[in-house]
Amino acid sequence: MVMTRKTRRLILIGTVGAILATAIGLVLFALSGQITLYKTPSEIVEQPMPEGRRLRIGGLVEVGSVVRKDGGQVDFKVTDTANAVSVTYIGLLPDLFKEGQGVVAEGRLDQAGLFHADTVLAKHDERYMPKEVVDALKARGVWIEGQPGGPTPSAKN
Amino acid sequence: MIVEFGHFALILALAVAIAQSVLPIAGFFRRDPALMAVAPRASLMLLLLVAIAFSALTYAYLVSDFSVLNVIENSHSEKPLIFKISGVWGNHEGSMLLWALILALFGAAVALFGGNLPLTLKANVLAVQGWISTAFLAFILTTSNPFLRVAEPPMEGKDLNPVLQDIGLAIHPPLLYLGYVGFSIAFAFAIAALIEGRIDAAWARWVRPWVLAAWIFLTAGIAMGSYWAYYELGWGGFWFWDPVENASLMPWLVGTALLHSAVVMEKREALKVWTVLLAILAFSLSLLGTFLVRSGVLTSVHAFANDPTRGVFILAILCLFIGGGFAMFAFRAGTLRQGGLFAPLSREGALVLNNVFLTVAAGVVLFGTLVPLIVSAFGGAISVGAPYFNTVFGPLFGVTLLVVPLGPLLAWKRGDLLGALERLWMVFVIAALIGLAVAWLNGATHLLAAVGFGVAAWVLVGAFAELWSRARFREVGLAVGFQRLAGLPRSTFGTALAHAGLGLTLLGIVSTSAFQSEAILEMKPGDTTTVGGYSVTFDGIRNTPGSNYSEMLATMTVRKGGTVRFIVSPSRRFYTARQMPTSEAGIRTHGLSQFYVTLGGEGRETGSVVVRMWEKPLVTLIWLGALVMMAGGALSLADRRLRVGAPKPARRAAPVVVAD
Numbered sequence: 001m002v003m004t005r006k007t008r009r010l011i012l013i014g015t016v017g018a019i020l021a022t023a024i025g026l027v028l029f030a031l032s033g034q035i036t037l038y039k040t041p042s043e044i045v046e047q048p049m050p051e052g053r054r055l056r057i058g059g060l061v062e063v064g065s066v067v068r069k070d071g072g073q074v075d076f077k078v079t080d081t082a083n084a085v086s087v088t089y090i091g092l093l094p095d096l097f098k099e100g101q102g103v104v105a106e107g108r109l110d111q112a113g114l115f116h117a118d119t120v121l122a123k124h125d126e127r128y129m130p131k132e133v134v135d136a137l138k139a140r141g142v143w144i145e146g147q148p149g150g151p152t153p154s155a156k157n
Numbered sequence: 158m159i160v161e162f163g164h165f166a167l168i169l170a171l172a173v174a175i176a177q178s179v180l181p182i183a184g185f186f187r188r189d190p191a192l193m194a195v196a197p198r199a200s201l202m203l204l205l206l207v208a209i210a211f212s213a214l215t216y217a218y219l220v221s222d223f224s225v226l227n228v229i230e231n232s233h234s235e236k237p238l239i240f241k242i243s244g245v246w247g248n249h250e251g252s253m254l255l256w257a258l259i260l261a262l263f264g265a266a267v268a269l270f271g272g273n274l275p276l277t278l279k280a281n282v283l284a285v286q287g288w289i290s291t292a293f294l295a296f297i298l299t300t301s302n303p304f305l306r307v308a309e310p311p312m313e314g315k316d317l318n319p320v321l322q323d324i325g326l327a328i329h330p331p332l333l334y335l336g337y338v339g340f341s342i343a344f345a346f347a348i349a350a351l352i353e354g355r356i357d358a359a360w361a362r363w364v365r366p367w368v369l370a371a372w373i374f375l376t377a378g379i380a381m382g383s384y385w386a387y388y389e390l391g392w393g394g395f396w397f398w399d400p401v402e403n404a405s406l407m408p409w410l411v412g413t414a415l416l417h418s419a420v421v422m423e424k425r426e427a428l429k430v431w432t433v434l435l436a437i438l439a440f441s442l443s444l445l446g447t448f449l450v451r452s453g454v455l456t457s458v459h460a461f462a463n464d465p466t467r468g469v470f471i472l473a474i475l476c477l478f479i480g481g482g483f484a485m486f487a488f489r490a491g492t493l494r495q496g497g498l499f500a501p502l503s504r505e506g507a508l509v510l511n512n513v514f515l516t517v518a519a520g521v522v523l524f525g526t527l528v529p530l531i532v533s534a535f536g537g538a539i540s541v542g543a544p545y546f547n548t549v550f551g552p553l554f555g556v557t558l559l560v561v562p563l564g565p566l567l568a569w570k571r572g573d574l575l576g577a578l579e580r581l582w583m584v585f586v587i588a589a590l591i592g593l594a595v596a597w598l599n600g601a602t603h604l605l606a607a608v609g610f611g612v613a614a615w616v617l618v619g620a621f622a623e624l625w626s627r628a629r630f631r632e633v634g635l636a637v638g639f640q641r642l643a644g645l646p647r648s649t650f651g652t653a654l655a656h657a658g659l660g661l662t663l664l665g666i667v668s669t670s671a672f673q674s675e676a677i678l679e680m681k682p683g684d685t686t687t688v689g690g691y692s693v694t695f696d697g698i699r700n701t702p703g704s705n706y707s708e709m710l711a712t713m714t715v716r717k718g719g720t721v722r723f724i725v726s727p728s729r730r731f732y733t734a735r736q737m738p739t740s741e742a743g744i745r746t747h748g749l750s751q752f753y754v755t756l757g758g759e760g761r762e763t764g765s766v767v768v769r770m771w772e773k774p775l776v777t778l779i780w781l782g783a784l785v786m787m788a789g790g791a792l793s794l795a796d797r798r799l800r801v802g803a804p805k806p807a808r809r810a811a812p813v814v815v816a817d
Binding site: 005008011012015016019020022023026027029030031034035036037038039054056068070071072090091092093095096106 | 391498499500501509510513514517518520521524525528538539540541542544545548549552553677678679729737738739740755757758760761767768769
């Protein structure tokens with residue numbers, strides 16, 4: 001089988017095109033369903049999200065809301081000081097998780113509006129405090145620079 | 158005084174770097190050997206000066222000189238010695254200085270070991286290195302000066318972030334930087350080739366050792382970082398698709414592609430333009446990675462606002478080098494002559510396929526990493542995490558893995574796919590049997606795991622197929638077979654080892670993801686629970702003081718079949734200077750598996766604790782695999798054909814390939 005430069009080039013372009021198309025297809029598929037939307041507690045309360053959608057909520061851990069249960073289950077509320085969302089989580093809370101301090105929870109809402117978190121991040125550094133939370137908290141005047149929950153020097157290189 | 162001395166040395170270094178940027182290239186255009194000869198001398202001088210600056214900063218840390226702002230913010234007089242040293246690069250300013258030091262180190266290495274390089278190429282390569290050095294030194298001096306003093310020194314420092322007070326930090330960033338910066342050499346070679354408008358197989362032979370070395374360090378840095386996150390963060394995971402991790406994965410993927418395309422170029426003079434493009438891309442992603450991490454731009458564009466000058470400077474450097482590199486490529490790539498025809502089904506073809514997959518994989522990771530940034534520019538707020546990357550990266554990389562054993566079995570120019578598959582049927586049978594065995598042992602519930610084990614076995618066993626087929630044990634007998642093996646170039650063994658390491662890592666990932674057992678519960682002293690076939694008894698907690706922290710240590714006795722297997726001691730520390738708690742996981746390695754316990758703080762009753770435990774089968778293979786990959790890289794690096802001064806590739810090996 002003798003191939004001209006042109007045929008070879010066509011095969012190469014075809015292969016690259018096919019791989020690119022597959023990759024773009026995968027990306028679009030993932031973008032449609034597997035991107036986590038960021039919401040504040042107020043947004044969730046005011047405009048209910050479709051249940052089962054992966055969400056990330058950020059705010060402060062409401063003081064007095066943390067209840068520990070059997071099997072490592074922890075219930076707490078995330079508030080932006082106007083509205084609060086109830087969160088339930090099974091697992092170990094991060095070292096810096098504290099009532100009254102910044103937290104980001106990732107998971108899904110159920111029908112009853114209870115947020116089932118599979119990941120809870122307290123700030124290790126500013127990376128875990130999305131700027132939306134900071135802005136929301138600043139707007140309500142509850143943001144304290146330099147406090148735990150506020151920005152600190154970067155934690156990871 | 159010593160601090161000022163360091164500061165002064167850094168300023169001098171900038172001056173030397175500027176000279177190194179301009180003079181050799183002027184010498185190239187004016188054909189003046191004397192000017193070109195400035196390059197190696199300037200590189201050595203640059204290394205000396207940056208090393209002095211770095212030592213001065215290290216000295217300030219060692220003696221806890223709290224009149225230096227950087228030391229105040231990141232050190233503490235009671236901090237253990239090793240963390241005083243590693244604290245030097247545990248912050249933005251110091252880590253940039255480390256970057257500059259490693260850059261100077263690589264430049265000096267080219268100057269010293271590039272004896273066989275043509276004078277013009279050497280001059281241009283070092284000049285491009287000089288541009289990078291100039292940019293970084295200017296960045297450090299103007300926006301991130303680690304030598305700043307304060308007027309009223311405090312009595313005590315603020316201590317290093319406790320999460321960073323770990324042996325992992327001492328090793329991980331330098332390794333990663335050696336990888337990132339190593340690609341700067343490939344970049345410099347690429348730009349030099351574009352300046353000269355000439356490139357040949359010898360170019361690939363000069364570049365490959367540097368790419369290989371950078372790749373080995375980057376592999377080490379990523380693996381080390383992964384293991385560090387695994388034991389230090391206490392989440393039990395080894396990869397989180399965090400932007401910071403992605404930042405190191407992207408250059409690795411493109412660097413791996415570069416490594417393979419350079420082979421094609423060296424052997425067959427094909428893929429020249431593509432190789433140059435990959436070299437520019439690998440370093441661009443390294444730069445991007447460094448700055449994404451350093452500026453914190455990714456998770457919040459906000460970080461720019463914190464220090465506007467720094468942000469603008471970073472953007473300028475990125476635009477200059479990435480934009481400049483690509484612009485140069487666009488204008489000059491046409492002057493590079495193409496060469497080396499090959500059929501789609503050939504070793505070259507397989508390597509092209511590998512390149513396409515790796516680059517596309519890097520592309521989707523880049524997209525996933527940057528898309529939150531793009532969305533936030535339009536006022537939205539999303540985060541892209543593990544689900545996206547697993548969905549997109551998983552299948553792409555999975556298919557890449559399927560092709561891995563095939564490539565080395567195809568001949569150059571025109572390969573015989575059927576012949577290659579024929580030599581792989583044994584490997585296929587083994588992989589299929591392993592997959593079936595896993596499926597049979599675990600029922601239909603772990604179908605994906607069965608496929609994963611099969612693919613891992615395919616890669617792992619298939620890695621040795623080339624050696625097996627070249628030795629021809631069945632035709633020529635054991636003795637002659639081993640002789641034939643001994644006659645093979647080292648890089649053949651390097652390839653086999655590196656590919657086998659990939660298989661091992663995959664095996665560890667699949668095994669841990671599919672078969673780990675986990676328990677989260679609250680335990681009182683004396684309580685016993687079972688996880689993964691082990692019975693775990695919580696003996697109690699005790700409090701112990703540490704050097705700059707206090708510690709709550711839990712003791713757990715782990716039994717299997719009634720006999721005590723090991724004691725695990727997870728703990729929680731409280732760092733007094735920063736008033737910050739951390740948890741230290743208790744990890745016991747048994748065989749290739751690990752038993753992992755983290756302490757989640759006190760429970761509801763006094764003396765009780767919340768714990769999370771995992772039995773992670775074969776988890777250590779994830780990082781051992783990386784070690785094997787590195788060993789493969791090192792073996793290739795030791796190949797005589799790559800050694801400096803080796804006149805020609807070993808022709809001896811060639812007939813064997815043809816005969817096969």
